[in-house]
Amino acid sequence: MSSTQPSKDPSSRRIRVLVAKPGLDGHDRGIKIVAATLRDAGMEVIYAGLRQTPAMVVAAAVQEDVDAIGLSVLSGAHMVIFRETLDLLKSNHCEHILLFGGGIIPPEDVKALQDMGVGRLFLPGTSSDEYIRYLEEEIARRRIQFGRD
Amino acid sequence: MQDAPPLTIKSDSASDQRPSLEESTDPKAEFEAKRRRWKERVAKSRRRPGRELTTNLSNMETELLGCPDPNVESDEHIRRYNESLGMPAEYPYTRGVQANMYRGKLWTMRMFAGFGTPEDTNRRFKYLLEKGQTGLSTAFDMPTLMGYDADSEWAVGEVGKCGVSISSLQDMERLFEGIPLDQVSTSMTINSPGPILLALYCCVAEQQGVSLDKLRGTLQNDILKEYIAQKEYIFPPRPSVGLITDLIEFCTEHMPKWNTISVSGYHIREAGSTAVQELAFTLADGFAYVEACLERGMDIDRFAPRLSFFFNSHMDFFEEVAKFRAARRIWARRMKEKYGAKSPRSWTLKFHTQTAGCTLTAQQPENNIVRTALQALAAVLGGTQSLHTNSMDETLALPTEKSVKIALRTQQIIAHETGIPNTIDPLGGSYFVESLTDKMEAEAEKYFRKIDELGGVIPAIEQGYFQREIAAAALRFQQETERKERIIVGVNEYIEPDEEPIETLKITEEVEVRQRERVRALKMNRDNDKVRRALAELRRAAREGDNTFPRFIECCKVYATVQEQMDVLRDVFGEYQEVHAF
Numbered sequence: 129m130s131s132t133q134p135s136k137d138p139s140s141r142r143i144r145v146l147v148a149k150p151g152l153d154g155h156d157r158g159i160k161i162v163a164a165t166l167r168d169a170g171m172e173v174i175y176a177g178l179r180q181t182p183a184m185v186v187a188a189a190v191q192e193d194v195d196a197i198g199l200s201v202l203s204g205a206h207m208v209i210f211r212e213t214l215d216l217l218k219s220n221h222c223e224h225i226l227l228f229g230g231g232i233i234p235p236e237d238v239k240a241l242q243d244m245g246v247g248r249l250f251l252p253g254t255s256s257d258e259y260i261r262y263l264e265e266e267i268a269r270r271r272i273q274f275g276r277d
Numbered sequence: 278m279q280d281a282p283p284l285t286i287k288s289d290s291a292s293d294q295r296p297s298l299e300e301s302t303d304p305k306a307e308f309e310a311k312r313r314r315w316k317e318r319v320a321k322s323r324r325r326p327g328r329e330l331t332t333n334l335s336n337m338e339t340e341l342l343g344c345p346d347p348n349v350e351s352d353e354h355i356r357r358y359n360e361s362l363g364m365p366a367e368y369p370y371t372r373g374v375q376a377n378m379y380r381g382k383l384w385t386m387r388m389f390a391g392f393g394t395p396e397d398t399n400r401r402f403k404y405l406l407e408k409g410q411t412g413l414s415t416a417f418d419m420p421t422l423m424g425y426d427a428d429s430e431w432a433v434g435e436v437g438k439c440g441v442s443i444s445s446l447q448d449m450e451r452l453f454e455g456i457p458l459d460q461v462s463t464s465m466t467i468n469s470p471g472p473i474l475l476a477l478y479c480c481v482a483e484q485q486g487v488s489l490d491k492l493r494g495t496l497q498n499d500i501l502k503e504y505i506a507q508k509e510y511i512f513p514p515r516p517s518v519g520l521i522t523d524l525i526e527f528c529t530e531h532m533p534k535w536n537t538i539s540v541s542g543y544h545i546r547e548a549g550s551t552a553v554q555e556l557a558f559t560l561a562d563g564f565a566y567v568e569a570c571l572e573r574g575m576d577i578d579r580f581a582p583r584l585s586f587f588f589n590s591h592m593d594f595f596e597e598v599a600k601f602r603a604a605r606r607i608w609a610r611r612m613k614e615k616y617g618a619k620s621p622r623s624w625t626l627k628f629h630t631q632t633a634g635c636t637l638t639a640q641q642p643e644n645n646i647v648r649t650a651l652q653a654l655a656a657v658l659g660g661t662q663s664l665h666t667n668s669m670d671e672t673l674a675l676p677t678e679k680s681v682k683i684a685l686r687t688q689q690i691i692a693h694e695t696g697i698p699n700t701i702d703p704l705g706g707s708y709f710v711e712s713l714t715d716k717m718e719a720e721a722e723k724y725f726r727k728i729d730e731l732g733g734v735i736p737a738i739e740q741g742y743f744q745r746e747i748a749a750a751a752l753r754f755q756q757e758t759e760r761k762e763r764i765i766v767g768v769n770e771y772i773e774p775d776e777e778p779i780e781t782l783k784i785t786e787e788v789e790v791r792q793r794e795r796v797r798a799l800k801m802n803r804d805n806d807k808v809r810r811a812l813a814e815l816r817r818a819a820r821e822g823d824n825t826f827p828r829f830i831e832c833c834k835v836y837a838t839v840q841e842q843m844d845v846l847r848d849v850f851g852e853y854q855e856v857h858a859f
Contacts, residue, residue, distance in 0.1 A: 152419040154508025160859040208434030252639040
């Protein structure tokens with residue numbers, strides 16, 4: 129697979145993404161690869177680290193003025209974590225921030241989360257061009273939708 | 278884990294292995310002497326019970342050990358054989374740690390299990406024992422692993438999801454209900470709160486009337502790899518190593534059948550390291566623990582025999598076999614030559630293996646049965662003492678009964694149908710495998726030098742050395758996969774676009790509600806004065822450098838919870854903050 133091109137319009141702001149591991153699980157192989165590949169694709173990446181609460185994640189996302197939050201959850205706690213993060217984004221008037229993620233999430237839960245308003249969830253076997261392309265397209269769309277471009 | 282007493286031969290000492298003057302100048306004489314000694318040991322070794330034949334399917338007797346023929350080979354060849362390989366159960370142990378290996382006793386079939394309430398896991402333990410596993414292995418949930426009770430705010434959404442929820446002695450009693458602790462060997466996979474879990478196990482034993490010196494099993498208890506790979510650390514490195522040393526000290530005196538630590542490479546490999554890195558970083562950690570115990574003033578030949586190891590068995594088949602062999606040789610050489618251990622039991626590296634979870638795919642999960650079988654085979658050819666085989670559905674969820682049974686049957690088929698256990702180190706002498714074993718040892722030595730340059734394992738951790746190496750190796754593998762330089766069947770080749778999802782295990786929210794209620798009720802119904810006093814004594818011991826382990830036992834006995842004890846230590850030692858890099 130060829131490496132992806134950063135955003136085609138050279139004058140648009142670079143995409144800023146915060147990635148984090150919420151909850152207790154510390155398995156960070158996947159999230160570090162996501163962070164590195166997003167950075168290599170020309171995005172600005174903030175890695176908030178381990179043991180983040182949804183409140184810490186949203187606070188950091190607001191402070192860093194990011195376009196998207198990516199959460200990695202392998203522990204089975206995804207319903208609780210994503211729901212709480214979505215609620216906090218709403219209550220902080222941050223609906224323009226895309227919430228996406230990955231990990232070990234059963235297909236029925238993926239559907240339930242997306243029905244709630246979570247973006248795409250990337251499961252084992254995903255290659256980096258899939259999430260890079262998704263973020264570029266979805267964030268471009270949201271910038272127009274929320275008038276932030 | 279190897280749970281039998283070591284082979285008793287008339288002398289357990291090093292002098293038993295020292296060549297005579299004549300032998301040391303004549304490699305062929307030395308070889309013959311070694312072979313004679315080994316055959317004597319074999320004659321005295323136990324044999325597996327039962328009637329299984331050691332003849333092959335042409336009714337020929339299977340050779341127990343393939344060796345060079347001194348009538349044909351040169352002196353130099355035999356000299357190198359003596360130095361690099363030698364005989365099983367003799368320095369440098371390249372070929373194996375028991376004289377007749379699996380003819381004496383098969384590796385322990387020890388399936389990692391745990392989920393939901395203690396009762397759920399008790400049922401799964403009994404199911405696995407009934408299906409023929411020969412050792413228990415306990416998986417704890419994230420709150421327990423991180424020292425939080427089921428009613429903690431950190432536990433929300435996590436109770437019973439990745440393992441069993443244990444907050445107190447009450448839970449531990451339920452976990453081992455109907456399981457006599459003097460009749461099983463139990464491994465517990467937990468690190469920061471590890472000593473507390475062992476203390477709980479000791480309390481259950483006491484209730485059953487089983488004395489501590491009868492308890493057999495292993496506590497993972499390897500904090501260094503947490504900073505390096507798994508990230509289930511809580512306190513900073515030095516006090517954490519102190520807790521580990523406390524436990525080793527206590528067990529050396531009171532629990533001679535208990536493996537005090539399982540120095541782990543599994544997690545390092547799962548985080549994305551190469552096989553050489555897994556080998557080098559694990560052994561480096563092992564040596565760091567040896568040094569910590571020596572600094573405590575302990576006698577190496579008293580504690581070293583109960584240090585054990587835990588490796589991954591990954592996809593590159595021969596690399597894994599070479600890795601296991603190199604591990605034994607490196608450990609033996611350093612323990613004897615650098616640390617001056619005198620007892621052969623200190624030189625022998627014994628290990629548990631788990632097949633590589635990270636190689637399993639969510640796509641076409643039945644293929645994982647094949648991957649696991651091949652990885653299990655590598656572990657057996659590498660001479661493992663104990664083995665866990667992953668289930669095919671473990672990229673999706675914890676295993677169902679059906680899939681864990683297949684994983685166990687995989688081991689049983691290797692053990693009973695392939696003939697492999699009838700020969701020791703059958704790949705020994707292969708030009709390829711011996712060359713690879715040598716290369717892996719040489720590459721590991723380069724890493725040891727680098728770690729020394731950085732000041733040792735803990736300084737290297739603080740400088741982020743291991744974490745960067747591992748992240749770089751993980752990224753590289755991912756890129757190779759994406760470029761199809763590495764093919765993964767079902768993922769980047771041989772893809773099935775529309776797969777039917779398979780049935781997986783579900784943990785309900787009921788578990789969390791139930792466990793939370795139990796903890797709350799416990800805290801109200803126990804003698805809280807006793808708890809306060811026990812926790813205060815734990816705090817004092819931790820502050821003043823007294824051995825914490827007996828205090829953990831006292832706390833557990835009066836039903837202080839896991840978190841209550843961990844909070845005392847969080848207060849005394851502080852919490853470790855990692856600087857994250859990617």
